[in-house]
Structure formats: structure tokens, C-alpha cells
Amino acid sequence: MKYEITIGIECHVQLATRTKLFSEVDNDARDKEPNSCVSPVDYALPGMLPRLNREAIKLAIRAGKAMNAEINPESRFDRKHYYYPDLPKGYQISQFYHPIIGEGYIELPTGEKIRIEHAHMEEDAGKLNHFGGYSLVDLNRAGTPLIEIVSMPDIHSAKQAHDYCKELWRAMVYAGVTIGDLYNGNMRFDVNISLAPEGSKELGKRAEIKNLNSFRSVERAVEYEYKRQSKLLDKGEPVRQETRGWNDATGETTFQRSKEEAQDYRYMPEPDIPPIRLSQEFIDEELQNVPLLPKDYRAKFKGAIADDTLEILLDYPQLMGKIAELSAGAIKFVSNLFASVLLAEEKSTEMLNNLPSAKQLEDLSEMKDKGELSSTAAKEVFLKFFDPQMGKKDTRTIAKELNVIQENDTGALEAIVDQVLADPACAQAITDFKNGQEKVIGFLVGQVMKASQGKANPASAQQILRSKLN
Amino acid sequence: MQIATKEHTAVEMVKAALEKAKQYEDYHVFVSLNEEIALKKAAEIDAKIKKGENPGRLAGVPYACKDNFLSKEGNTTASSKILEPFKSPITATAIKKLEDEGAIMIGRTNMDSFAHGSSTENSYFGPTKNAHDKTRVAGGSSGGSAVAVALGIVPFATGTDTGGSIRQPASFNGVYGIKPTYGTISRYGVVAMASSTDCIGFFADSAEDLDLLMDICAGQDPYDMTTLPDYYTEEAPHSFNKVGVIKDFDLSKVDPEIKAAFDHKLETLKSMGMEVVELDMPALKYALAVYYIIVPAEISSNLSRHDGIRYGYRNEEAKSLDEVYGKSRNDGFMPENKRRIMIGNFVLSSGFYDAYYNKAQKARTVIIKQYEDAFKKCDFILTPVTPNPAFKLGEHTSDPVSMYLEDIMSVPLNLAGIPGVAIPAGETKDSISLGVQLVGPRRSDKALLKVAADIAKQEEK
Numbered sequence: 001m002k003y004e005i006t007i008g009i010e011c012h013v014q015l016a017t018r019t020k021l022f023s024e025v026d027n028d029a030r031d032k033e034p035n036s037c038v039s040p041v042d043y044a045l046p047g048m049l050p051r052l053n054r055e056a057i058k059l060a061i062r063a064g065k066a067m068n069a070e071i072n073p074e075s076r077f078d079r080k081h082y083y084y085p086d087l088p089k090g091y092q093i094s095q096f097y098h099p100i101i102g103e104g105y106i107e108l109p110t111g112e113k114i115r116i117e118h119a120h121m122e123e124d125a126g127k128l129n130h131f132g133g134y135s136l137v138d139l140n141r142a143g144t145p146l147i148e149i150v151s152m153p154d155i156h157s158a159k160q161a162h163d164y165c166k167e168l169w170r171a172m173v174y175a176g177v178t179i180g181d182l183y184n185g186n187m188r189f190d191v192n193i194s195l196a197p198e199g200s201k202e203l204g205k206r207a208e209i210k211n212l213n214s215f216r217s218v219e220r221a222v223e224y225e226y227k228r229q230s231k232l233l234d235k236g237e238p239v240r241q242e243t244r245g246w247n248d249a250t251g252e253t254t255f256q257r258s259k260e261e262a263q264d265y266r267y268m269p270e271p272d273i274p275p276i277r278l279s280q281e282f283i284d285e286e287l288q289n290v291p292l293l294p295k296d297y298r299a300k301f302k303g304a305i306a307d308d309t310l311e312i313l314l315d316y317p318q319l320m321g322k323i324a325e326l327s328a329g330a331i332k333f334v335s336n337l338f339a340s341v342l343l344a345e346e347k348s349t350e351m352l353n354n355l356p357s358a359k360q361l362e363d364l365s366e367m368k369d370k371g372e373l374s375s376t377a378a379k380e381v382f383l384k385f386f387d388p389q390m391g392k393k394d395t396r397t398i399a400k401e402l403n404v405i406q407e408n409d410t411g412a413l414e415a416i417v418d419q420v421l422a423d424p425a426c427a428q429a430i431t432d433f434k435n436g437q438e439k440v441i442g443f444l445v446g447q448v449m450k451a452s453q454g455k456a457n458p459a460s461a462q463q464i465l466r467s468k469l470n
Numbered sequence: 471m472q473i474a475t476k477e478h479t480a481v482e483m484v485k486a487a488l489e490k491a492k493q494y495e496d497y498h499v500f501v502s503l504n505e506e507i508a509l510k511k512a513a514e515i516d517a518k519i520k521k522g523e524n525p526g527r528l529a530g531v532p533y534a535c536k537d538n539f540l541s542k543e544g545n546t547t548a549s550s551k552i553l554e555p556f557k558s559p560i561t562a563t564a565i566k567k568l569e570d571e572g573a574i575m576i577g578r579t580n581m582d583s584f585a586h587g588s589s590t591e592n593s594y595f596g597p598t599k600n601a602h603d604k605t606r607v608a609g610g611s612s613g614g615s616a617v618a619v620a621l622g623i624v625p626f627a628t629g630t631d632t633g634g635s636i637r638q639p640a641s642f643n644g645v646y647g648i649k650p651t652y653g654t655i656s657r658y659g660v661v662a663m664a665s666s667t668d669c670i671g672f673f674a675d676s677a678e679d680l681d682l683l684m685d686i687c688a689g690q691d692p693y694d695m696t697t698l699p700d701y702y703t704e705e706a707p708h709s710f711n712k713v714g715v716i717k718d719f720d721l722s723k724v725d726p727e728i729k730a731a732f733d734h735k736l737e738t739l740k741s742m743g744m745e746v747v748e749l750d751m752p753a754l755k756y757a758l759a760v761y762y763i764i765v766p767a768e769i770s771s772n773l774s775r776h777d778g779i780r781y782g783y784r785n786e787e788a789k790s791l792d793e794v795y796g797k798s799r800n801d802g803f804m805p806e807n808k809r810r811i812m813i814g815n816f817v818l819s820s821g822f823y824d825a826y827y828n829k830a831q832k833a834r835t836v837i838i839k840q841y842e843d844a845f846k847k848c849d850f851i852l853t854p855v856t857p858n859p860a861f862k863l864g865e866h867t868s869d870p871v872s873m874y875l876e877d878i879m880s881v882p883l884n885l886a887g888i889p890g891v892a893i894p895a896g897e898t899k900d901s902i903s904l905g906v907q908l909v910g911p912r913r914s915d916k917a918l919l920k921v922a923a924d925i926a927k928q929e930e931k
Contacts (some may be wrong), residue, residue, distance in 0.1 A: 039561055044775040045662040046553065047540045048560060049694050077770055083795055083820075187870070246803055266818035268827065271665035406530055438841020 003195040003230050003254035006203050007155035010190040011168055012146050013049060013178045014090060014124065015059045021123045021145035022050035022093065029140035030184055034129075042143040050271045056145040057276065058120055059177050060100050061286040063147050067116050067168075068291055069104025071283050077121075077270035079386035085137045086126035086350045094148075096267045100276065101147070106167050107310055114151040114164045121371050122146050147177070153192070154204070158222035166215045166315075170294045172297060173317050175406075186211050193225045195233060204229070205239045209246050209253050221246045224253055241266040263359055264418035304328070305335045312339050314367035318352050325358040330365035337364075337382050345383075356385035363395035367405075371457045410464070413448075413456055420447045433469055443464060471625050473529045473572070479605025480512035480530025487532035487576050489521060489786045490623040493727045497621065499614045501537045502544045503577040513575045518572075521756075526572030533568065533626035534618035537578040538585060539660040539809045541565045548661045550583040552776045552783045562659025563694070564670050567687045579614025579627060581806040584773065585635055585663040587611050588876050592806040593865055599863070601643040606860040607695045609639030612673070616643045619673040620903075624682060625676040626792050632663045633761055634880025636834065637670045637676070637892035641905020642860040644894045646922065647673045651912045652801040652887030653698040655684075656691030664768035665696075667761075667884035671697070672776065677891070677922035684915060706919035713739050714749045714848030718737065729903045731895040732854050737924070739852065742928050747848040753840045754908055756833050758883035762874060763817050763830035764885070767783055769807075770814025776802065809870060834885050841886045845911040850918060853879050854904060854910065855892050859902045882906070893922045 020027050023041035041048045064071045078096040097122035105113045126142035128135045149168065156162050169187055173180035180186050194206035207229070209221045229239050243258040246252075291298070294314050301310055301323070311318050319338045326334055342348055364381055367373045373381065377399070384390050384398045401404050420426055426447060433440045441462060450459040474480035488505055504867045505579045508523070518525045542560035565575070582592035590613025592598040598613040601605040601620035608617045612629035616639035619627050629636040631649035640647025646672045655670040657745045663669060672683045688702035724732075733798065740746065778784035778798030785797035803811070817826035844851065856876050866873035883890045888911060895906045 043780055045558070045560070045781070046541075046546070046548070046556070046775065047538075047558075047657070047659040049658055049696075051693060051695060081771060083774070083777060083780050085791065088775060088780060089770055090777060211484060264820045266770075266815060266820070267823070268767055268818050271696075271768060453784075 001230075001234060002198045002202075003200050003226070003233065004200070005226055006153045006155055006194050006196065006206075007161050007221070008153040008192045009151045009155065009161065009164060009218075010192070011149045011151075011165070012124075012190075013063065013149065013172050013187045014186045015056050015145040015147065015177060016053040016179050017053055017059060019053055019055075020143035021053050021056050021121070024051070027144055028143075034138035034140060034142060035134070038142070040090065042091075043139055050093060050270075052273055052276070053145060053193065057278070058286045059102070059145075060119075061278075061283055062175040062290050063149075063172060064101040064104065065105055065175045065287050065290050066120065066171040067101070068105040069116060069119065071278065072098065072100055072102055073280070073283070074275055074277050075100040075121075076275045077273045079268045079270050080122075080265045081268075082265060084125070086128050086139070086142065088126070088139060088142060091458065092125065092403065093270055093273070094122035094179075097269070098275075102332055106151075106171060107159070108163050111324075112160070112165070114154045114160075117150045117152050119147050119149040121365065122148060143220045153194075158219045158226070161191060162215045162219035165218050165295070169215070170314055170317075174293045174297075174320075175290050180311060180350040185213055188228055189218050191218055191221060193222055193228045193229070195226065195239065197233075201294055202392070203234075205241045206238065207241070207253070208243050209254065210243055214244055215457050216250055216372055217246055220251055221253055222319060224411045228253065249271060251422045253279075278464065281325060288340075292320075297324070300324070301331065301335075304331050309335055309339045312343070316343075316352060318355060322355050322358065322361070326365075329369070333360045333365040336380070341382060343380055346388075350385050354386060354391075356382075356391070360385055360395050367395065367399065370411050371459070372405050373399060374404070374406060377402070377406070380404060397457060403453070403455070407453055410460070413452070413460055414464055416448055416451050416456065417461065417468060420451055421468060422464075423447070428470065471528070471529070471531055471674075471682065473517055473531055474512075474519060474525065480519075480525075480572075481509060484508050484512040484532045484574055484576060487624050489732070490621065491577060491618075494621050494623060495667040496602070497601070497608075497617055498580055498596055498623050499598055499621070499623065500534070500577040500617045501547060501549060501580050501593075501595055501614070504575050507543050507568065508574050508576045512603060513571075515572050516572070524641045526570065527682065528568060529572035530770045531573050531626070531709050532576045532624050532625045533573050534577055534579045535565065536612050536613055536615045536629050537581055538630060538663075539565050539628055540659040540661070540738055541575065543575060543646050546661065547594070548580070548584050549553050549581045549595055550802060550804065550807070551594045552798065553661070553721060554594070554783060554801055555781045558659075563691050564687045565657065565659065566684075566716045566904040567835075568628075571686050576624065577680050579593045579612070579618055581614055582611035582635075582806070583805055584606040584661065584769070585630055585632055586769070586804070586806045586810055587852065588634065588638060588641070588873055589861070589863075589866065590614065590861065592804050594804060597771050600860050602897070602901055606613075606774075606863055607642070607863055607865075609642035609860060611635040611639075613639050615673050616640050616645060616647065616688055619643075619645045619675065627680055628670055629751050630658060630660060630663065631669045631671050631884065632643070632667050632763060636673065637855050637880050637890055637905070637907050638668075638876070640673055640892040641855040641895070641907075642903060644897065644903030644905070645673050645675060645682055646677055646894065647671065647892040648684065648919065649890045649916065650684065650688065650915050651698065651889045652884075652916060653696050654702060654913075655695040656689075656697050658691055658693040662768075662772040665772065667887075669884070677919045677926065680891070681916065681919045681923075684717070684919070685844065688915075702916060703915050708849065708886055708914065710849035710914075710921050711744055712747050712915050713744045714747045714844055714851040716749050716751050716754065716851060716853060718754060719768050719853060723857060724854055726905055727898045728854050728857070728859060729871055731850070732743035732906055733897050735893075735906050736852060737829035738925055738928055742924060749844045749851065751840050753845060754835070754882050757837055757885055758874065758878050760811070760830045760833045760837065761877070761885060762879040763826050764812035764834065766810040768814070770811045771812055773803070778802070787815060807869070834861075837882060838886045841882075841888055841911070848928065850914065850921060851909040853909060855880055855907045857877055881908055888912055889918055891915075891918045891922050893925060
């Protein structure tokens with residue numbers, strides 16, 4: 001039987017604040033010793049109280065804009081209770097009843113809109129590291145600010161799930177909400193998947209695949225679940241409502257716990273944090289701080305950059321930022337260099353963090369346009385921008401040092417042409433050309449290039465040759 | 471309050487307090503004494519005085535600290551087994567403010583474990599005895615602190631009041647006690663009982679002393695988001711001249727000697743020219759039920775952190791994670807702690823939340839409104855603190871509900887977040903101390919203390 005798949009996605013986004021949500025220790029624990037970014041608030045000493053980080057509220061406002069949602073002028077925190085060693089207080093401070101971000105949507109590049117039900121702020125838990133026979137708790141991540149973005153069940157294919165996650169990631173990164181380092185778990189996806197016979201009005205029982213941290217794994221997990229659930233349904237067996245994990249190596253989802261084991265979180269309003277009341281002025285001020293979002297770039301560069309190139313480049317906010325700095329004339333040339341040269345380089349990740357200045361790129365574009373640089377030479381100069389020794393020099397200096405500037409000076413070029421025409425080795429070719437053998441011109445241009453040590457502009461050389469020979 | 475001078479040194483004052491503490495050991499006032507550090511600090515104060523430096527407004531004044539305030543001195547046990555080994559790396563804001571003014575903690579006082587109780591009988595370390603009758607309870611939960619002041623060991627002591635835990639032991643032992651407006655003094659560094667009703671306050675021998683302590687400790691704290699903007703020191707107290715009396719508190723159910731003490735105090739107020747206003751406050755009869763839903767809910771949540779993982783007691787025989795939690799908490803909490811955790815978990819559990827917790831919150835709003843209306847008709851309210859005087863040790867231990875009923879007149883204030891001052895009101899024919907409380911609108915703390923001071927002056931005449 002054919003089944004229709006329905007998918008809803010919950011996404012946890014770690015906010016790029018300097019300090020944690022409720023304490024004043026470093027929020028960026030990458031490469032830090034376990035339990036070195038932990039305050040008495042984070043390890044839940046008795047008598048400790050949360051102190052709300054204003055920066056996190058600002059980033060939540062930005063996130064709201066990035067998902068086309070209203071910011072609720074009043075929101076509140078609640079406690080979600082469960083026992084686990086990575087949760088020091090025995091409850092997570094979250095927003096259950098009154099989230100900060102209301103309904104919104106994410107528009108995919110295809111134009112489809114995936115609705116957002118709401119998004120709320122909460123704190124991250126710590127981490128358990130398991131060893132043979134024992135486990136150790138690392139609370140560096142405990143208290144990292146998160147927003148959890150809950151989509152409506154508007155997604156109906158693995159590809160669409162992939163695209164939604166990717167577009168959400170782009171929106172959050174461009175808005176400056178998160179660093180967006182997926183490898184380090186800056187964004188994590190919980191995917192709810194259910195199947196129902198095509199045309200059925202009722203949704204099937206859903207399985208939730210927890211903690212996916214790449215777009216590709218989201219896509220693969222949905223594909224796997226479609227197969228798993230449709231097989232069960234074909235056999236007339238029920239799909240159970242349950243939580244499953246994802247094994248990236250085997251490409252399979254595995255059972256974790258059933259709905260019956262679901263915990264009662266005993267939600268309760270957080271009495272230690274007064275309601276968050278935001279004035280319209282405060283919200284508006286932060287909304288103005290939101291940098292250009294993917295949709296803004298699409299609008300801005302429509303026509304100037306080919307659609308498919310733009311979609312590639314949008315995965316790299318640094319590149320879009322750089323392109324946005326350029327004067328109009330350089331945009332197309334530079335975006336093509338970025339897409340076809342930079343991103344093809346093995347060390348592109350490193351290069352992305354070390355981009356040339358707008359001036360360098362504009363000069364490069366100009367020299368190319370004027371014919372001073374061939375395409376090959378332009379590419380060569382471009383790559384030198386990333387050279388630790390030469391990279392900071394201006395474009396012309398680099399081109400000169402590489403000795404790749406094409407000779408455009410007509411006088412100088414004419415002299416070289418004359419020199420070539422006077423060369424006895426070329427006499428036969430000249431005769432052949434005059435007798436109508438057109439293709440010999442290529443040989444003569446080659447000679448000019450050689451004589452100019454490659455700096456001559458081949459088109460100009462040909463033009464001068466022709467005028468002298470006719 | 472006597473502060474240290476060249477003639478009357480801090481070391482002498484602290485030594486005298488420590489001696490008295492030992493002399494009254496059988497009352498079981500203290501969980502731990504802080505002898506060495508206290509004397510060292512006293513010597514530092516004396517040195518300051520000698521050098522002519524400002525030693526602070528509480529220079530060398532020995533005080534007793536309820537055992538739920540975190541400080542680097544000694545262990546903060548909250549009179550529980552689970553925190554018995556707990557040594558704090560930080561100091562509570564209130565303690566820091568007191569010590570910045572030169573006050574010296576001589577020891578930590580006994581309390582009901584995690585402040586759950588009205589008699590200090592729920593302490594893991596055993597009960598504290600009433601200052602005036604050793605067969606009776608000290609009251610609670612801040613029993614040790616009240617008795618420390620009543621016995622004259624120290625001129626003041628810190629306490630916490632979540633449902634009467636300062637006012638009730640103050641009146642049981644015949645001293646002054648203040649439960650300030652919610653949010654007046656930072657809760658940072660105080661072991662939480664119920665976050666929305668917990669208040670930090672004091673015991674002392676006079677309203678003037680309480681005023682000084684409030685002046686020092688009140689104020690907004692960035693580490694406690696629920697603290698109010700500074701108001702205590704800035705506002706001149708209103709002159710209160712209309713006293714409200716609640717008709718609905720059925721005084722016939724109140725012990726006749728307490729009723730007599732109450733009537734006597736009302737006469738004193740009349741003799742000071744106060745007008746008496748009768749108040750209808752029918753919602754107050756729901757306060758106890760509301761309190762015993764909201765407070766256990768917050769307790770169950772706040773006590774979740776005591777899991778045997780990061781600090782405090784852990785059952786070493788536990789073989790699995792569930793056993794670490796289960797056994798450590800089972801050993802570490804007193805029966806009353808467990809009872810409240812169970813109630814709290816019940817009222818918060820899915821399916822019961824609306825019926826209990828949410829309904830209680832709505833009733834709480836009604837109670838707050840009723841007080842607001844009352845304070846349109848009068849400046850402050852006079853009520854007994856408890857329906858009965860200090861009871862016998864063991865009298866209520868087998869019947870928790872009868873114990874809870876003793877809180878019926880103290881808990882409404884905590885639900886409404888309004889201040890109350892317990893003042894001595896004579897004694898029974900058996901020499902058991904009695905007290906009444908002055909209840910005011912939010913931020914009227916200073917005005918209430920002024921009324922309390924005026925009453926004392928009037929009674930001296």
C-alpha cells in the first residue's frame with residue numbers, strides 16, 4: 001500500500017551568548033576541560049538562584065524574526081522535572097506555558113512554507129561520558145541557552161525534512177542566533193514521523209527520532225522510518241508510539257523507550273524568575289540589529305547571481321557577507337570564484353575563515369574586466385589571497401609578483417608584434433596567412449605570447465597582427 | 471544593640487556569647503558553634519577600633535545564624551542528614567551584609583530539617599526546647615534562632631519565614647521577629663524551601679534592633695531576580711493610625727489566654743489613639759489549604775537537587791543510579807521532608823495540576839486581593855500569631871495535620887507576600903510566652919516596626 005508521510009521537527013538551537021543562560025560563566029566550552037565552565041548556579045548548589053542573561057533574550061528576539069514570528073511581550077519560565085545526573089537541579093528551566101516566540105514559518109527555497117508552532121527558551125543539560133562500568137558527569141554544557149523550535153506537521157518527505165532543517169539552520173546562523181556548528185551539537189533535531197494510508201484524514205502513530213545533528217542524517221532517518229513503518233503497516237502490525245535513536249554507521253533507527261514509559265515532568269511555573277516583560281521599544285531595537293537573512297540575500301541578488309550558485313553560497317554566511325560588501329560590478333565574478341574555485345579547494349573550510357578584503361576582490365574583478373588578467377591568472381591571484389605570506393598585499397602587487405598581468409599597452413604590444421613578424425622563423429607562417437590560411441594566425445599569436453612571456457592579451461595581439469598583415 | 475568599643479571589646483562580647491551558648495547546651499539551640507573563627511574575627515574588629523577605623527554598625531555583635539544560610543564558616547546542614555557533610559564555597563548575601571557591618575556569627579542554630587515544620591522537632595539533630603519551659607517546643611522552623619535570642623545568648627539571630635517560621639517561634643519564646651515583604655532581603659545563598667513564599671528575617675529584643683538589621687540587609691540583589699528595588703531605607707514610614715481586626719478569624723477557637731493577650735494589645739493601640747476597623751476577610755479560611763498545596767509543590771521541586779551526586783550525603787551501598795537517588799534521599803530526608811515531597815509531586819502531576827496547583831494559585835490571587843481591599847480600610851492588621859501557645863514536645867508529632875493547623879494565622883501573609891512583625895504579648899499563667907503580629911501592606915515593613923516600637927514605649931508608661 002502507499003502511505004503518506006507526515007513529519008514534524010523540534011530543533012534545539014544553542015545560542016551564541018558570551019555567558020550561560022542563568023550564570024556568568026563562559027558559554028563556549030569547546031576544547032575546555034570537563035567541568036571547567038561551571039558556576040555554583042550550574043551545579044545547583046543549595047540556595048543558588050537563576051540570573052537571566054539579557055543577551056539570550058535579545059537572541060531569542062532575533063530568532064523570532066528569522067522565523068517570521070511574533071515576539072510575545074510577556075513570557076514566563078517553567079520548571080520541567082526529571083532525575084538524571086546531567087541535570088543538576090533535578091529540573092530544567094524551560095518555557096512550557098508562555099513561550100517567548102509565537103507562531104511563524106520558514107520558507108524553503110522552493111517557496112513552500114513550513115509553519116512554526118512556537119519556539120521557547122530553555123537551558124541545556126550537561127553531558128554524561130560513559131566508561132566501562134562507570135560514568136562521569138561533565139556540566140560544561142549545563143545552562144547553555146537554547147531555543148527549541150517546534151514545527152507544525154507540515155513536512156511530507158525526507159527531502160523536505162532535509163531542506164527545512166537546512167533552511168532553519170541558515171536562518172539561525174544568518175540572524176546571529178547561533179554559531180551553528182552542527183558537529184559540536186549547536187543545533188540538534190528531533191524528528192517525529194508518522195505514516196497513514198494515502199488519502200486518510202487521520203495521522204498514524206508517530207515515532208520520534210531523537211538527537212540528529214546533520215541534515216543528511218535527518219533525511220536518512222526519515223527514509224529509514226518510512227521503510228520500517230510501511231513494512232509494519234503492510235503486515236497489519238501497529239506502529240508504536242515511541243522514541244528511537246539514530247545510528248549513523250548502520251543507517252538505522254533503534255528503539256529507546258515507549259510512550260508508556262514517558263515521564264510526567266510535573267511542570268510548574270519557575271518562582272525564581274519573574275515574568276519576562278518586553279517593551280515594544282526593546283523588541284524593535286533588537287529587530288533592527290538582525291543582519292540580512294537568507295531571504296533578504298535572495299531578494300538582493302536576484303539576477304546578479306545565478307539561482308543555483310546563490311543556493312550553494314547561502315550555505316556559507318561568511319561568503320554572503322563578503323559578497324554583500326562588494327560593489328555591484330564585482331558581485332557576479334566574485335560569486336563565481338567563490339562557488340567554483342574556493343569551495344572546490346581542499347582547505348576551503350580554513351579559507352572561509354580567512355577571506356580576502358572586499359578591496360582585493362573588487363580590484364581583482366576590475367583587472368579581469370580590463371583584460372589585465374586572464375581567467376587563469378585571476379584564479380591564480382585569487383588563490384594567493386589565502387597565502388600567509390602574500391595574502392595581505394594588494395591585488396596588483398600580487399599579480400605583478402606572479403608576473404601574470406597581460407600586456408595591454410598597444411605601443412609595447414605593437415613592438416612585440418613587429419619583432420615577431422621580423423623573425424625569420426615566422427616567415428613561412430606569414431606567407432601562408434597571406435595566402436588565406438586563417439588558422440596560422442593562432443601560431444603567430446602564440447609567438448607573440450611567448451615573446452611577451454605570457455603577459456600579452458591574446459585578443460589584442462591577434463587584432464594587431466591582423467591589422468599589420470592585411 | 472550594644473556594639474564593641476575600646477572599653478567593651480568584641481572579643482569579650484563574643485566570648486560571653488559562646489559561654490552562654492555552652493551554658494544552655496541542654497536547650498539544643500545550636501547545630502554547630504563557630505568558636506575559633508568568631509574569636510579571630512572579634513580580634514580583627516578590636517584591632518580596627520584601636521586603629522580608629524570604622525568597624526561597622528554591628529561591630530563585634532555576636533549573632534546566631536539559622537542553619538540554612540550558606541557561609542564559608544562550618545557546614546550548612548539545614549538540620550538534615552543529606553546536607554550534614556555540606557560545606558559551602560559561597561556566602562549568602564544577607565550574611566555578607568551583616569558581616570560587612572562587623573557582626574560575628576558564633577554558631578548555626580537548629581531548625582526543622584529544610585525548615586519543614588512548626589516546632590523544630592523535625593530536625594535531624596533532635597528538637598530545640600522552649601526558652602521558658604523545657605517541656606515545650608521552641609516553635610519552628612527557626613526554633614534555635616528564637617531561643618538563642620530569648621535566652622540572651624545573642625542580641626539577634628537570622629531566620630527564614632515561609633509560613634510563620636520566624637513569627638511563630640518569636641511569639642513562643644517572647645522575642646521580636648520580622649517576616650519582611652517578599653523580596654526585601656535577597657534569598658541568594660539560603661537553602662530554598664518554597665521560592666515564592668520564602669523570606670529572610672530576624673529575631674531581636676526590640677523593634678529598633680530589627681529596624682537596624684532591616685536597614686542593613688534589605689535591598690535589591692542582582693543574584694536574586696525576585697528582590698524588590700531598594701525601598702526600605704529610602705521611604706519615611708507612614709504614620710499608622712487605623713488598626714484592622716479580622717472578624718472571620720474565629721477568636722472563639724483561639725486559646726482564651728491568647729485572646730486575652732490580643733484584646734490587651736488592642737487596648738494598648740486604642741490608648742495610643744488608634745481607630746479600630748473591623749474587616750471581612752472570608753478568603754483567609756482557604757489560606758492553609760492553598761499553602762499546603764503551593765508550598766509542597768515548590769518544596770518537591772527545590773529538593774530535587776539533593777540527589778547524592780554532586781555534594782552532601784550519598785548512600786555508599788547504592789549499586790545503580792536509581793539506588794543512588796532512592797537510598798540517598800530516603801536516608802537523607804526526614805519523614806516530614808518526604809511527606810511534603812510526596813504531596814508536592816502529587817499536586818504537580820499530570821491530571822492533578824489543574825485541580826490542585828492551578829486552583830490554589832487562583833485562590834492565592836483572591837487572598838492577595840482581599841488584603842489589598844483590607845488595607846484600603848485600615849493601615850495595618852492585628853492578629854494572633856497562632857491559635858495556641860507553645861505546645862508540649864511530642865504533642866503533635868504523630869498528627870501532621872494538627873501541626874499544620876497551628877500555622878493558620880501565619881501562612882496567609884506568606885501567600886500574599888506582605889510583611890508581619892511578631893511582638894511579645896505577655897505570658898500565660900504557666901509563664902509561657904505569647905505574641906501577636908502586626909500585618910501591613912507590601913513595603914510597610916518600616917512603618918510596622920515603628921508601630922511595634924511605639925507599643926513598647928506605650929506599655930512602659
